[in-house]
Amino acid sequence: MEDMKKTSTIVTVIGMGKIGLPLAAVIANRGYQVIGADIDETIVKLINEGKSHIPNEPHLDELIKRSHDSRSLRATTNTSEAVSRSDVIIVVVPIITNKDHQEDYCFIDEAVYQLAKGIRKHSLVIFETTIPVGQTRERFGKKIEEVSGLKMGKDFLLAYSPERVSSNQVIRDLNTYPKVVSGVNQKSLEKAASFYKQALQTEIIKVSSLETAELTKIAEGIYRDVNIALANELARYADQHGINILEVIKASNTQPYSHIHLPGIGVGGHCIPVYPYFLINKGITGGLIEQARALNESMPDYGVQLLKQDLGSLKGKNILILGLSFRENVKEVSHSSAIELDSLLKLQGAKTYIHDPLFSEEEIRSLGLTPLSLNDEIISHIEVIILQAYHNQYQYLDFQKFTRCTYVLDGRNRLDRNTVISAGIKYRGIGT
Ligand SMILES: NC(=O)c1ccc[n+]([C@@H]2O[C@H](COP(=O)([O-])OP(=O)(O)OC[C@H]3O[C@@H](n4cnc5c(N)ncnc54)[C@H](O)[C@@H]3O)[C@@H](O)[C@H]2O)c1
Missing domain, CATH: 3.40.50.720 (NAD(P)-binding Rossmann-like Domain)
Structure with missing residues (x-):
């Protein structure tokens, strides 16, 4: 060498x-x-x-x-x-x-x-x-x-x-x-x-070969996308049957060949949602890779459907999305589910706000979104909260401050359910 x-x-x-x-x-x-x-x-x-x-x-x-x-x-x-x-x-x-x-x-x-x-x-x-x-x-x-x-x-x-x-x-x-x-x-x-x-x-x-290494990297990303899609599909089933998917996954993964990932309100970033298309665009269509992508892309809409199912019409509702980033503690907006959620909620007539400690208000506004500071008195008008990215700061979120909030959709299944409920707010996760 x-x-x-x-x-x-x-x-x-x-x-x-x-x-x-x-x-x-x-x-x-x-x-x-x-x-x-x-x-x-x-x-x-x-x-x-x-x-x-x-x-x-x-x-x-x-x-x-x-x-x-x-x-x-x-x-x-x-x-x-x-x-x-x-x-x-x-x-x-x-x-x-x-x-x-x-x-x-x-x-x-x-x-x-x-x-x-x-x-x-x-x-x-x-x-x-x-x-x-x-x-x-x-x-x-x-x-x-x-x-x-x-x-x-x-x-x-x-x-x-x-x-x-x-x-x-x-x-x-x-x-x-x-x-x-x-x-x-x-x-x-x-x-x-x-x-x-x-x-x-x-x-x-x-x-x-160069091509072997290229496909190795794409395969790793696709494995995660397909696995998350599986978790999401199981979570949807669990939602219909009143089963907690986290409990299921934890128990399933005690079997050494089971490595089920976690469900969530969307898969973002410029990696996992992108790499499957490197194969789909080359004609690998109609199979698992494409179906998994479609399922993961539909998760923000699934979140909105859960809200409608539980709350009825979203018209005129003040909804706060926590986390603009595609995932926790990373300042990256590429393919973030927050953007898709925001536009789907607006289509339902909701008034949406975004909070993210990693982005300035100008940065949030430049994406056509409405920023909200957690010190702003408008938070007392927020009726629904959706957790999209579980930044460290949200571990200590004081839900008591959201005096009109009745509903939290925990898109990452990370919030402490009891803290939310003890603030008099209904809690719902994805598959929980
Ligand atoms: N972000 C991740 O978690 C991650 C993980 C694994 C692999 N990757 C890989 O790494 C690549 C880079 O990702 P990233 O997160 O660092 O992207 P990034 O967007 O954070 O950074 C890209 C940088 O490239 C610069 N740039 C653009 N055009 C340039 C040019 N012509 N000459 C010089 N610099 C230029 C940009 O100004 C920017 O600073 C991704 O495409 C992906 O393949 C990313």
Whole structure:
């Protein structure tokens, strides 16, 4: 296995977002010289001041400060220039999907173009973004060849190693999860494996092709989507029969082959709701993957139907949605069920408000939503509360303050039922 001398190895990480920045900070604290490249000037400025733009990511602030003090991490908006000085280039810029669920490569294509303009001979390029099968080689490898005139596998090495971590625990995951690594040829694979072994000091799982690693990552995401859909379907059945699904899942999962996930009012973020379409768009339709997606996408509507079933018409009702983020303690609005819930409730004639401690009122308003501070006296007009994301702050929510509230829909089954009931409010969960 080829070895890389850490201190003389320069690494550029392209995309200083929720995943790229923690990765850059970890590598910079392992003795590498790291350049973070991003198109967002505010993010670049903050990193160069030794600060993070990502809230609630344990240990990230201290890692960035340390690497700033030791000058092992700096950031730039000039990707090509950073790449031109680098031995290793890691791409963590997302592929997004449009409203028809088609892949939109605009951000990553631009990043790859800038990379290709700057790349020098013998560099190792690694993609970590979740990528539809075949695209590391066919789309990005070929684009780098076309723009740079270099040959993949020969003049530059090409690897794919999916990021498998979760926001809010990225550093822990980077330090503990095995790293799946693949290469366009043996040399690329060995070089990438050797790099990660030193940079992350975690177990390395070498797989035989770029496409194997690409599908590995998509398969992990789809497994979770399908499993959550199963939990949601069972929860709906439990609702009809007065059974508590949490009790069922807890008991079921004592059987070693049962790993049922938890039901909820929706699956959001730019990962799990997106990856199934990487296969559905390639013709894997009509089966489990597509049905699971449809079921999970229908959960906000299911929540609204529960409200209507219990409360009758929602016309004119003041409804507060707690949590704009797609999940707890993460500032990420992509595919958040809060947005779908808000529009479904408005269609029913309800007056909706959003609270989220991680977003400013301006940020909430910019999405066409109405923010509500929990100190605002309007909270005394709230009649219904829907918990959408169980941020830590909601553990201590004082329901007594909601003097007109009669009903709480706990979309994550996380609130303490007794606290809600003792405030004189009816409690309902998903499948509980
Ligand atoms: N967020 C997660 O929990 C998670 C988990 C596992 C894997 N991932 C993977 O990581 C990828 C990145 O996710 P994220 O959460 O970090 O996204 P993010 O939206 O937080 O960050 C993306 C960053 O890329 C930057 N960017 C956009 N275009 C650019 C360009 N042309 N050049 C340089 N920078 C550019 C943006 O300014 C932003 O800072 C995802 O697509 C996914 O495949 C994410």
